[in-house]
Amino acid sequence: MKNGFRNWSDIRVFLSVFREGSTLAASRKLKVSQPTVARRIDVLERETGLTLFERGTHGFKPTPEALRLVPLAEAIEASVLEFADCAKDLTSTQPIRITAYSANFSARMIEIVNEFSANNQDVAFEFLSSVRALDLTAGEADIALRLARTDPDPDLICRKISTARWSLFGSRNYADKFGLPRSTNDLAGHQFVTFQRDDVPNVFHEWLTNHVEPDQIVMSFTELELMHAAIRSGQGLGISNVKLVETDMSFIRCFDEIPELAVPHLMLISPEAYRRPEVRAFVKFFAPRYAAIYK
Amino acid sequence: MKNGFRNWSDIRVFLSVFREGSTLAASRKLKVSQPTVARRIDVLERETGLTLFERGTHGFKPTPEALRLVPLAEAIEASVLEFADCAKDLTSTQPIRITAYSANFSARMIEIVNEFSANNQDVAFEFLSSVRALDLTAGEADIALRLARTDPDPDLICRKISTARWSLFGSRNYADKFGLPRSTNDLAGHQFVTFQRDDVPNVFHEWLTNHVEPDQIVMSFTELELMHAAIRSGQGLGISNVKLVETDMSFIRCFDEIPELAVPHLMLISPEAYRRPEVRAFVKFFAPRYAAIYK
DNA sequence: AACCCGTTCTTCATTTTTGTAGAACAGCAC
DNA sequence: GTGCTGTTCTACAAAAATGAAGAACGGGTT
Numbered sequence: 001m002k003n004g005f006r007n008w009s010d011i012r013v014f015l016s017v018f019r020e021g022s023t024l025a026a027s028r029k030l031k032v033s034q035p036t037v038a039r040r041i042d043v044l045e046r047e048t049g050l051t052l053f054e055r056g057t058h059g060f061k062p063t064p065e066a067l068r069l070v071p072l073a074e075a076i077e078a079s080v081l082e083f084a085d086c087a088k089d090l091t092s093t094q095p096i097r098i099t100a101y102s103a104n105f106s107a108r109m110i111e112i113v114n115e116f117s118a119n120n121q122d123v124a125f126e127f128l129s130s131v132r133a134l135d136l137t138a139g140e141a142d143i144a145l146r147l148a149r150t151d152p153d154p155d156l157i158c159r160k161i162s163t164a165r166w167s168l169f170g171s172r173n174y175a176d177k178f179g180l181p182r183s184t185n186d187l188a189g190h191q192f193v194t195f196q197r198d199d200v201p202n203v204f205h206e207w208l209t210n211h212v213e214p215d216q217i218v219m220s221f222t223e224l225e226l227m228h229a230a231i232r233s234g235q236g237l238g239i240s241n242v243k244l245v246e247t248d249m250s251f252i253r254c255f256d257e258i259p260e261l262a263v264p265h266l267m268l269i270s271p272e273a274y275r276r277p278e279v280r281a282f283v284k285f286f287a288p289r290y291a292a293i294y295k
Numbered sequence: 296m297k298n299g300f301r302n303w304s305d306i307r308v309f310l311s312v313f314r315e316g317s318t319l320a321a322s323r324k325l326k327v328s329q330p331t332v333a334r335r336i337d338v339l340e341r342e343t344g345l346t347l348f349e350r351g352t353h354g355f356k357p358t359p360e361a362l363r364l365v366p367l368a369e370a371i372e373a374s375v376l377e378f379a380d381c382a383k384d385l386t387s388t389q390p391i392r393i394t395a396y397s398a399n400f401s402a403r404m405i406e407i408v409n410e411f412s413a414n415n416q417d418v419a420f421e422f423l424s425s426v427r428a429l430d431l432t433a434g435e436a437d438i439a440l441r442l443a444r445t446d447p448d449p450d451l452i453c454r455k456i457s458t459a460r461w462s463l464f465g466s467r468n469y470a471d472k473f474g475l476p477r478s479t480n481d482l483a484g485h486q487f488v489t490f491q492r493d494d495v496p497n498v499f500h501e502w503l504t505n506h507v508e509p510d511q512i513v514m515s516f517t518e519l520e521l522m523h524a525a526i527r528s529g530q531g532l533g534i535s536n537v538k539l540v541e542t543d544m545s546f547i548r549c550f551d552e553i554p555e556l557a558v559p560h561l562m563l564i565s566p567e568a569y570r571r572p573e574v575r576a577f578v579k580f581f582a583p584r585y586a587a588i589y590k
Numbered sequence: 591a592a593c594c595c596g597t598t599c600t601t602c603a604t605t606t607t608t609g610t611a612g613a614a615c616a617g618c619a620c
Numbered sequence: 621g622t623g624c625t626g627t628t629c630t631a632c633a634a635a636a637a638t639g640a641a642g643a644a645c646g647g648g649t650t
Contacts, residue, residue: 008303008375024627033609038628048382049571057616057627065385072378079371080303086367087343090360094345275344319597328639333598352597352646 006047011073012080013040014052018070022059091276095124100145101224105129112289116282123278142273143283145290147263149203157269159287162294165242166204166261168254173234180254181237187212191236193219195227204239207261243294265294301342306368307375308335309347313365317354386571390419395440396519400424407584411577418573437568438578440585442558444498452564454582457589460537461499461556463549468529475549476532482507486531488514490522499534502556538589560589 016026017037027034041060045052052069053060062070098113105127113125128141136144136156146152147164170180181187194217196205208217218236221227231238232250239261245251267287273279311321312332322329336355340347347364348355357365400422408420423436431439431451441447442459465475476482489512491500503512513531516522526533527545534556540546562582568574 006304008307008371009301011375011378012303022627034627035610035629036608039607046567046570048379049386049567050382055628057614059627065382068385069378069381072374072381076303076371076374076378079367079374080306083306083364083367083371084343086364087345090363091344272341272344275341317597329597330599330640331638334637350598352644354597 007040007043008076010040010044010047011076013037014044014066015070015073015077017041017053017060018062018066018073025059092122092278093124094276095126096143096273096279096282097126097128097141098143098145099128099130099141101130104145106293108293109290112286115289116285120278120281123282136268136270136273142270142279144266144268146266146268148266148268149263152266152268157271157274157283159267159269159283159291160264161267161287161291162243162265164263164265165257166239167242167257168237169231169240169245169251170237170254171232171234171250172252174231174237175252177234180252183255184211184258187216190216191218192216193221193227193230193236193238195222195224195238196220197222203261203263207239207258302335302338303371305335305339305342306371308332309339309361310365310368310372312336312348312355313357313361313368320354387417387573388419389571390421391438391568391574391577392421392423392436393438393440394423394425394436396425399440401588403588404585407581410584411580415573415576418577431563431565431568437565437574439561439563441561441563443561443563444558447561447563452566452569452578454562454564454578454586455559456562456582456586457538457560459558459560460552461534462537462552463532464526464535464540464546465532465549466527466529466545467547469526469532470547472529475547478550479506479553482511485511486513487511488516488522488525488531488533490517490519490533491515492517498556498558502534502553 013026013030016029017023020026020029023037023041024034027037030037041053050065050069051063052066053062117123117125136142136153145161152158168181174180178190181190190212192208192212194205194208196202205220219227219230221230227238228240228245230236231240232248237254239258240251242253242257267283267290269279269283274283308321308325311324312318315321315324318332318336319329322332325332336348345360345364346358347361348357412418412420431437431448440456447453463476469475473485476485485507487503487507489500489503491497500515514522514525516525522533523535523540525531526535527543532549534553535546537548537552562578562585564574564578569578
């Protein structure tokens, strides 16, 4: 950046040297090295064609010309502070966007968010319900609550919430009619409903197709809620998250959790969002409380 | 300069991208490369925590946040321009300081300066008469009219004015009494006056001591004007600049110029002063006209 | 569909800037 | 006079910034 009245930041150095009385003291204030401060003043003097300071072994003494320029430099500083304040305000009023599968937006979770909001009135939230994993680095969301079958992008900030566990479930209605299998070796003769779509990993569907005959899968859905409804109404058995359905009395577990389907449950934050103080504060507040839901 | 809201100059880039609509067009305006512009915007976005532009293949589109910041950025720009204007004013009112041996401040030279001033009313001059060579790089003067026996500091801007030529002079009074020598082999029996001081090269004095007996030098002065006066009054013969005395009828030349005493006559300008537009304009105006005096 | 143009992004080389370490200087206290 | 402290300046190494070149993309025109 070599042209024009080039480095506006040199004005900031000028003010600091003026106020502190020496390049060494200014360098401490500005957290840069003293030769750098001296050099920036040299450049500014060269660019303005003015001698701004008289050098001495006890510091820099401002010339009459420098004194004439100080109020103007202070006006620039004030403008920059207003810009920075406005930028900060704009950042603060941006909602924190949380993405998760909709069923993860539980009442308890909303409670935790509300508790945080009670103490942080100016922080807004936006909930992006999606089974597809929104791209945090692309800015589609700030925070994701997600099952991580593969290692998440290492650039993302990561908080472990729990390990999600899965089992096979049926309804009372189905059990009264067909009974329930007691183990994975007991699936023959039963009917199953499943969930399958293009834009998410089909781990559960694959598990089923590896353990039962194709014609045992009587229904397949692209929405999890619809699959759950089918299980509830007795259409067939289906795989579901243990925690997700444990309060739903119409779901009956067939047998223990399926170990190979266990998966880490993470809270992921984009580094860009994490730079915002309110996001950091929220993560610190939320993660342990949310994790507690799953204990 | 890595700290704080760091590079105020990025605001300038922000404004340019906003106004031009693309980093490429802005880079042309700012006279820097396009990747640099893009990078500066990236940094500003990171520092503010805001997305300021939406990227497309047809340019950068400002976000609502950016639009909110534009007036504030423009206020900074206005403050910077005021600072620059004030600095420029302060520079302009500084006189151009010209140093030379006083006899070089001839009427014709003053005329040339006045001609320049007529068309540049706000440019002031200060004439520093000195036989000692003031230090331009130390800021003792801006412009020097000087005989350069050694190569001048290469950092100085240099304009050739003429070659100064020297010869031996006497007065009518002296000639009537003693006659004048016809060549350098004809100096025996004559009397000489000379100029010698600690802070200038004593080339002429040395030439004399190499060509005449010590007791032939009847007077030595530390001021050139005094030596000239002694020549005029017939005290003795002395070495003087051909051009300097050619209009003075009381000086009579003894013989041709002394080749070994010829020396370049230069106009030297400190680079610091030369950065000022009015100094550059003055040099361009003055040098050829001043050189014309010596043709 | 192919081509052109304007734009952004990426990679690598070069340049510029900054930091570190040490020398030199002046002023003050003992 | 000596030693200490604070300061500025200088030289060299390291880090950061910039520029050049080229790839990729999208929109418009033929």
